[in-house]
Amino acid sequence: MAIQTMNAVVFRGPFNISVERKAKPQIKQQTDAIVRVKSAGICGSELHMYRGHQKTGTGHIMGHEFVGTVEQVGGKVIDFQPGDSVVAIFSPVCMKCWYCVRGLTNRCVEGTAFGTQQLDGGQAEFVRVPFADGTLQRVPPELDDRLLIMMCDIFPTGYYGASRAIEGLCNQLESPLTSKSKLLFDQTIVVLGCGPVGICAIATILSKGVRRIYAVDSVEDRLKEAEQLGATSLKLGQDDIEETIMAVTDGRGADAVVEVVGNQDALRSAFNLLRPCGILSSVGFHQSELPFTGLDCYLKNITVNFGRVPVRTVFNDALECLKQNEAKLKTYVSHELDLKDASEGFAMFAQHKARKVILRV
Template sequence: MSDLPTTMKAVVFHGPKQVAVEDRPVPTLQDPKDIIVKVQATALCGSELHVFRGHQPSPTGFIMGHEFVGTVVQAGSDVKSVALGDKVVAPFTVSCMACFYCTHNASARCTHCLLFGSPALDGGQAEYVRIPHADGTAVQAPPEIDDRALILMADIFPTGFYGARTAFELLQPQRQPASEAAVVVIGCGPVGLCAIVSALEYKPRHLFAVDSVPSRLELARQLGAEPLNFLEGKEAMLQRVRDVTEGRGADAVIEVVGLSPALRTAFDLLRPFGVISSIGVHNAEIPWSGSEAYGKNIRVQMGRCPVRSILPEALPVLAKNQDKFSFMFDKIMPLSEAVEGYDLFDQMKVQKVIFKP
């Protein structure tokens, strides 16, 4: 399986709202810890829209994509955990699983961390992709999870799971059982819907879902959350949450959007001593003052999901609930049509886009 072509098709970023499918060299092993994977499926993630839309300024010329599943076709001499022919999935960041952060369940901040689909490391929206530190990064695909669902494990499902898990863990010091908690998920895109499914595993007393897109809110309702459309007014939304919490506000808010107004909404919905678990990719100021935070005694956890660290916990939850995500697989396109796929996703006309090289 070591004889590979010299060129491949890949989705390349050229600036805001500009991607193109181009011929690129097939990646080669650069280190004995590397593997080369032939991509079987690769997806478009909502966090990539921050770059695509120009909200997150970025250099150009790199291959996009940090969600992919594929087969190992080359392996460096130091690779022990996977072998030629193995089907693997990789988190969206490289993890060595040996440094301080990786050994303390914080793989998102691995000292060797690289983000797939960035100027530092070409991504998986291509026919082939190189995975550095393969023993720490790549994971053999569990046979009980469908390939389409498995691609969710690269980013969006563990991120949603992490947001939910963090919220309930932050409530534990207050000795509030999950079954008594009123929880709000802000943002019902793919990650938000994964957070809803994960939050329901804790069986909260009430779960709300906030968005403005009717189709997304309907999906949230079908999954088991009460939908709240913020276009109907913030006060109405706040009042509904107060109605089910004896006027206090939400015990926990899981913020998935990554925009300051959404984070402010999370703050406003929260009761005193409530918790915010923010997994959105933020690039602006925190939208509350120190005095406001002091006056509410809030606790906030923000940042990137340590996917590799939580995979052992998240995989069984996905396996149990994978049939609930069939709606995410309604748009499967050839990689050659990636430009159209980006436009559809950018316009929120589809829940998820999966490319087949």
Template structure:
């Protein structure tokens, strides 16, 4: 049990207003809770929707930010059986019960008890401690071979993997080597998705973004870069595919223009796999969809369901993500310039170290 009464935490107050504050250390509320002493808390691109004021949800002020968390259990509720004080754990970004209808079908992201860390319903991980309900059902013991890369498994690698799997699963494996794929959005999740998609060995992957550093990274990994700021993406892709369009698009951005681009470059009968966190209207009509015969899958990743498979994929690609985390800082006043650089796409991945510990110590 934590002996201290207060802790440092990053608190959301509104667009471009996140503050470092002293908050009470969380306590056990339900018997299946645990309290986690945070060792790594990631800053995720989807948080920028709220930070920039684009979101329609989660804009209430006063909650602790962060839905990517890794740490050491410091306290366990009386009903917790699988974990004990001192265990290293990864907290997938949504809690789930494991026994409801949706969980049994593998849609743990839509559990009847689902809550996402870092929102009005559940304080997040960007603090010295955070509370994790339903611990036995959704927490994962931390592997001992990933070091700082553990944080990727709380959200972004499983989410990237999920987007890629959805793009290919409607097509038989014999067709994968003939497929043209496009990925829209090459932030951390998009690069994880690119690594996952490359494992299917498609014919080509077009990588679309407006940041040159991201495009260069994608090109080095084997994709064909397209800068939407300087190139006509639709024309380039139609030219390359004899006017047919790509077989599948994975959209990781969560903005209507990105989804519109996905629709414009997909071939008839193709698949759009959208995992970006959208906050606006769909930028095409039902009639448009009818006239294109397009398959579309939206939605949040069920991290707990895909965890093992995505972890295996991360391990296969471990050498390609060694430089993935480029900013590691304590949870102090230095958070503000790091957040500003992240918002401006000047850094790739920011990880806060609230307690100054490395997961392998």
């Protein structure tokens, strides 16, 4: 007898996560696939909803990070078939709109993130994946299964935030006496926030050849993880962060800041830490007014980048970077729980008692 219902993690309001029986998803469009989920991650961006900072309706299935096996495909799916092991991008991409064909898959006109009122997510036994040929990627067999979940969102996001900062600096660095690689080596980059995305950004920056990296957070465990990767840690509320950065840069300020926290205080700190003509690369999920003005930016001549990652476009490059850092990150997943324990997983993550939580289905 065919399966009609499934267990799923449902958002019922701030700090209220429940596991319920829901109808198993069905093919709606011929470009859809149904994926049997093997594991799903809890992402930091979901905490905005969980804590009530992001206003939304209730009753939808959570989760935009998931790995599994294709169970069924629509008639127009070309690249996948039942039995394929896959990892999903956090937001479907059609690969046909004006943005997708130019590599700007983060702004796909059909893109709606999984785990929202518009599209049920993957913290469930099964999930419907729109535009399967664009949204799914085959599982690289050589990658540690526990790290694979990072490729749905957090590693590409950290990679993107770091890469935009470094690309901006490379465009500035010109000297008849010193190579661009030597100048990049000497740059000072600050990463604000050492949660999962921040750790991924630090790993990327190190892989690109930068060696003077400062990692800022208030959680001791996160700072220790950043130090193990090779960053110098600075603890909020304990260290004088601005004084430290100014001291090591002869009073100029950081060459670039990667901000992943997503609140006004972090963004203002990023602005204050930057030198004139510095690069501010923000991938934090901001939902409020900016803490600086256009005039502030004009007078400091900074370059500012905001927004979500085009995961599909950077996927292969980010995957190679993750493979380079696999040994360093192999213990990063701190908790693996059963799907039925999702409420406990969200609470631990929100209270900074876990680095990364995976729900096994």
